[in-house]
Amino acid sequence: MLLKNLKKTLLIxxxxxxxxxxxxxxxxxxxxxxxxxxxxxxxxxxxxxHWQKTEKQKVTISQSHGGSGKQxxxxxxxxxxxxxxxxxxxxxxxxxxxxxxxxxxxxSKLPNNSAPYTSTIVFxxxxxxxxxxxxxxxxxxxGVEVITPNPKTSGxxxxxxxxAWAYAKQTQGSDEAAKEFVTKLFKNVPVLDSGARGxxxxxxxxxxxxVFLSWENEAFLALNELGKDKFEIVVPSLxxxxxxxxxxxxxxxxxxxxxxxxxxYLKFLYTKTGQDIAGKNYYRPRDAEVAAKYADVFPEINLVxxxxxxxxxxxxxxxxxxxxxxxxxxxxxGAR
Amino acid sequence: MxxxxxxxxxxxxxxxxxxxxxxxxxxxxxxxxxxxFTLTWAEFWQTVLDPQAIASxxxxxxxxxxxxxxxxxxxxxxxxxxxxxxxxxKKIVDALVDLPFALPTAVAGIAxxxxxxxxxxxxxxxxxxxxxxxxxxxxxxxxxxxxGLPFVVRTVQPVLEELEKEIEEAAASLGANRWHTFRRxxxxxxxxxxxxxxxxxxxxxxxxxxxxxxxxxxxxxRTEITPLLIVSxxxxxxxxxxxxxxxxxxxxxxxxxxxxNLLQHWSSKRAGA
Numbered sequence: 001m002l003l004k005n006l007k008k009t010l011l012i013x014x015x016x017x018x019x020x021x022x023x024x025x026x027x028x029x030x031x032x033x034x035x036x037x038x039x040x041x042x043x044x045x046x047x048x049x050h051w052q053k054t055e056k057q058k059v060t061i062s063q064s065h066g067g068s069g070k071q072x073x074x075x076x077x078x079x080x081x082x083x084x085x086x087x088x089x090x091x092x093x094x095x096x097x098x099x100x101x102x103x104x105x106x107x108s109k110l111p112n113n114s115a116p117y118t119s120t121i122v123f124x125x126x127x128x129x130x131x132x133x134x135x136x137x138x139x140x141x142x143g144v145e146v147i148t149p150n151p152k153t154s155g156x157x158x159x160x161x162x163x164a165w166a167y168a169k170q171t172q173g174s175d176e177a178a179k180e181f182v183t184k185l186f187k188n189v190p191v192l193d194s195g196a197r198g199x200x201x202x203x204x205x206x207x208x209x210x211v212f213l214s215w216e217n218e219a220f221l222a223l224n225e226l227g228k229d230k231f232e233i234v235v236p237s238l239x240x241x242x243x244x245x246x247x248x249x250x251x252x253x254x255x256x257x258x259x260x261x262x263x264x265y266l267k268f269l270y271t272k273t274g275q276d277i278a279g280k281n282y283y284r285p286r287d288a289e290v291a292a293k294y295a296d297v298f299p300e301i302n303l304v305x306x307x308x309x310x311x312x313x314x315x316x317x318x319x320x321x322x323x324x325x326x327x328x329x330x331x332x333x334g335a336r
Numbered sequence: 337m338x339x340x341x342x343x344x345x346x347x348x349x350x351x352x353x354x355x356x357x358x359x360x361x362x363x364x365x366x367x368x369x370x371x372x373f374t375l376t377w378a379e380f381w382q383t384v385l386d387p388q389a390i391a392s393x394x395x396x397x398x399x400x401x402x403x404x405x406x407x408x409x410x411x412x413x414x415x416x417x418x419x420x421x422x423x424x425x426k427k428i429v430d431a432l433v434d435l436p437f438a439l440p441t442a443v444a445g446i447a448x449x450x451x452x453x454x455x456x457x458x459x460x461x462x463x464x465x466x467x468x469x470x471x472x473x474x475x476x477x478x479x480x481x482x483x484g485l486p487f488v489v490r491t492v493q494p495v496l497e498e499l500e501k502e503i504e505e506a507a508a509s510l511g512a513n514r515w516h517t518f519r520r521x522x523x524x525x526x527x528x529x530x531x532x533x534x535x536x537x538x539x540x541x542x543x544x545x546x547x548x549x550x551x552x553x554x555x556x557x558r559t560e561i562t563p564l565l566i567v568s569x570x571x572x573x574x575x576x577x578x579x580x581x582x583x584x585x586x587x588x589x590x591x592x593x594x595x596x597n598l599l600q601h602w603s604s605k606r607a608g609a
Contacts, residue, residue, distance in 0.1 A: 331556035
């Protein structure tokens with residue numbers, strides 16, 4: 001009954017709207033982070049077609065890419081994004097903390113912690129795996145060089161660090177042991193690039209390092225682009241569930257009058273079509289059915305979430321990555 | 337100032353200059369300072385005197401200084417060659433000098449890194465000799481030298497062009513040897529331009545980020561430049577802390593530029609006397 005009424009109302013509403021909005025095109029700005037470029041090119045096309053078909057309205061979606069933190073700051077400083085699709089919840093949360101552009105409970109506005117697709121951290125090693133790297137324990141051995149960007153400047157690198165920590169905590173039990181493990185690991189890091197793409201260059205082009213800690217989707221892209229004969233992906237026994245979060249930027253959609261299409265845009269990420277595009281671009285789909293289709297691409301890993309292992313991003317950030325946090329202590333003179 | 341200048345339009349042009357300078361320089365800088373001093377004094381000092389920050393000033397300012405010194409010497413030689421000699425391809429060399437201006441700094445950084453990395457074209461010959469460039473402070477100096485070169489060449493070049501060769505001939509005919517001519521005749525005339533070039537190259541290098549982060553390796557306490565620390569503060573949404581570090585860099589640069597201006601003033605007065 002309720003559903004019927006709702007349908008009726010929607011029908012009347014949409015009839016009323018079509019006359020007014022049919023001719024009016026709508027524009028959306030999606031502010032995202034670096035490695036989602038290919039994903040959203042494909043997704044935007046699919047959504048525009050879907051919107052044209054269902055709403056008879058032309059939607060033009062602009063994309064902006066850059067480091068996740070930098071992108072969040074651009075939005076805080078006034079870049080009028082309708083939606084943000086960033087690398088970590090911490091950066092989206094800053095839109096609330098710093099500028100109240102989104103409500104405090106933004107994380108629960110969409111299913112699955114507002115993360116429609118996930119990824120994880122895997123190892124990229126040189127062909128033949130000459131250093132026999134199988135799991136996290138191999139990364140702290142003397143003589144193994146590990147490449148990761150600097151967690152202080154790169155959102156992706158924070159996942160790397162936390163994945164290592166989670167592994168050590170689970171295998172060795174205590175926070176002290178985990179700290180020691182991560183300290184040892186970073187002793188094996190010869191270069192801390194400022195961003196993920198810089199690290200990829202260091203590992204791939206410069207030939208530095210034995211193992212590169214990488215987002216799974218980036219590792220697949222590197223493999224495809226650079227040749228499967230040069231590198232191999234090694235999947236560790238445990239890793240972290242990276243949840244890139246998305247949100248409608250309330251203040252901006254109110255201003256632009258784009259709430260309806262912006263919300264539909266993000267919800268479309270959760271549909272079979274959206275999930276399939278995510279899977280095709282090497283992000284792990286949330287939808288079980290779509291995920292099954294890509295089961296042979298994504299190996300099963302024991303994945304911990306940041307909420308379980310670290311009590312959420314704010315806490316993890318404050319403890320580990322803010323000035324004076326655990327990461328800084330690793331590099332205190334005398335600690336090395 | 338009581339008597340109006342003979343050149344008309346003083347009021348208008350001063351007003352315009354003041355407006356333009358405020359718009360482009362003073363207002364943004366004022367905001368920077370205002371942001372930095374949203375911190376309490378204690379917080380401010382804690383931020384700027386952090387051992388990691390101090391290590392980064394040493395590298396940023398030291399490498400910028402050395403880079404500018406290198407450019408002072410070699411930029412001068414380049415300018416000299418471009419002004420005094422005719423050779424095939426001179427126009428091309430002349431245009432090449434400006435490339436560091438035009439090149440996006442990230443591209444410069446990546447190019448330099450691929451040259452100087454242990455497996456790079458240059459790096460593979462240096463590594464066996466025990467010389468590491470990429471991912472060391474030396475790499476930072478290389479990058480800062482690269483981006484600073486045009487400043488010295490382009491400030492010295494026009495002054496050198498104005499210097500008449502006859503003056504050197506006169507000096508020679510009066511019995512001065514070459515070194516003497518250079519020291520007593522050329523250098524005093526060129527010193528203001530050289531100092532300006534040095535100051536510009538230095539100031540540009542202090543704030544450089546794009547090219548350095550690729551070649552430096554960004555290891556805390558060893559190869560971490562201050563602009564990288566600023567970025568890492570921004571990643572924590574710590575705008576005030578970032579501004580505090582920026583203020584410190586600005587003050588260092590400002591003092592050095594002021595000193596150079598005084599030196600220049602002194603040298604041009606001496607040359608004029």
